[in-house]
Amino acid sequence: MAALLEAERVSFTYPDGTQALQHVTLSIPEGKKIAVLGPNGAGKSTLFLHFNGILRPQEGCIYFAGARINYSHKALTDLRQQVGIVFQDPDSMLFSASVRQEISFGPLNLGLSREEVGQRVEAAMAATGITGLQDKPTHFLSYGQKKRVAIASVLAMEPRLIIFDEPTAYLDPRSTRDVMALLEDISRQGKAIILSTHDVDIAYTWADYIYVLAGGQVIGAGTPAEIFSDATLLEAAGLARPWLLDVYEDLKNKGWLPATAPVPKNKDDLLGLIPYRSRSKLAI
Amino acid sequence: MFSIDQYAYSNRLKNIHPGEKVAFALVTLLIALVAPRPLIPAIIIALMAGATIGIAGIPARFYLQLFLVPFSFLVAGVAMIALTITSQPQASLKGVTLLGWTLGFTPAGMHLAGKIFLKSLGAAACLYFLSLTTPIVDILTVLRQLRVPALLVDLISLTYRFIFVLLATVNDIYTAQASRLGYASLRTSYHSLGQLAANLFIKTYRRSQELFTALTARGYHEELQVLEVAYPFSWPFLCLAAIFDLVLVILMLLT
Ligand SMILES: Nc1ncnc2c1ncn2[C@@H]1O[C@H](COP(=O)(O)OP(=O)(O)O)[C@@H](O)[C@H]1O
């Protein structure tokens, strides 16, 4: 599969001397779900700011759709249309007191006509389920609702790749589920998604491919099954194993599951694997 | 202030074209200011109060509370105008005389004070009507359409939005401090308050950086372009407002 976005040996040091990225190399294929897994301070957010040209790598380079990123004004505008970022804190993303105006900002910057922008705003609100909030001022919204507005404001630009920086941080379980369902919808439309998280359960269930970042370096890459069967890698990154895998292995060791049972991808898979106890035994 | 904001988004005149409301409030305000006789501002106060309470549906209790703010200032200020202190009292001056100086009221002074009082309240009534029926977002729309420089409009817009973010931040820091007994005694209170201010500054600075990054990521260049809500013109409101202002002007010219 052709890579949509590639980072090649990217290094970045903040002016205060913090070395946030060291020789990061990774590749994001078109239309896939990629998780960047790593503890706080691993450099996830810094890496993302390189992906739409807000930060420039001090070493190495970034390729988008096969071409090296050009930092001219025109090229950056193009790039930012194709690569959208939903930042972690919606409060620092929303600048307008009006939900509609907030969402219209990005598409208007693309130089689209007002009618077209209006249609995109409607579509983005419908996709994120916030049509009912359009007349509310942003400061009266709940955190989860602000998050949706922030997502809609990026969706309205119709990017090919959307980056979600810790989308489930501070969300309650229900909002978390809603946001993940929304991500699933977006992914089904063929858009590539990068999600950063330190939640191993989400990364395991959701991702097609995982990069593990720690201390500014990529210390592991692979499918969820590969990543979470590598105990040394998990140890080095300070990550736990998903509860799903722990339960699955325990059930297998204790003989509840046949040794040939496939590794479950989510909770429903696992529940489906567990066989019924025979009725006669139950009656005893 | 928060209640004003909340009513602005939820009153019954919310969906009237903001341009009409701004024009109505400002024209009436102008009439209140130029009217030579106190009758006109008195009518304006009554009608604006009627429009705000009766038509827009703002609770009367809340409206009266709002009026207490300019009212108390005005009473103090106007009393100074009404009072006359002089050592050569004229016949019309009524008051107390002490050591050859007389402190008292003259009919002219009372009249002037009354006029200023009513004019000020009339102006306040017009502005309250506007701020209770029209969200800032809509007022900004009008400002943009009036070709007010984009920089100024953007600045007002960001200030307005970040008042709320700032207050939420203050609230968070305060709660965090108070729950660790930061405000248990006067001494710790001073200390905590200082820390709150310093912390607030740092957080605000960081937030402004984050906002700039987020805006840049969505293609920001120099102007915060947004899609304006298209309100249809409301002919009934426009006609009523025009008739009302016309009657006032005629009344002003006749008297
Ligand atoms: N604006 C900044 N100035 C200086 N150092 C920063 C800045 N932003 C992040 N850092 C540092 O860079 C490192 C990586 O941070 P970040 O990319 O935010 O990590 P993550 O998103 O994985 O939590 C951290 O050590 C952090 O303290």
Ligand SMILES: [Mg+2]
């Ligand atoms: Mg981060």
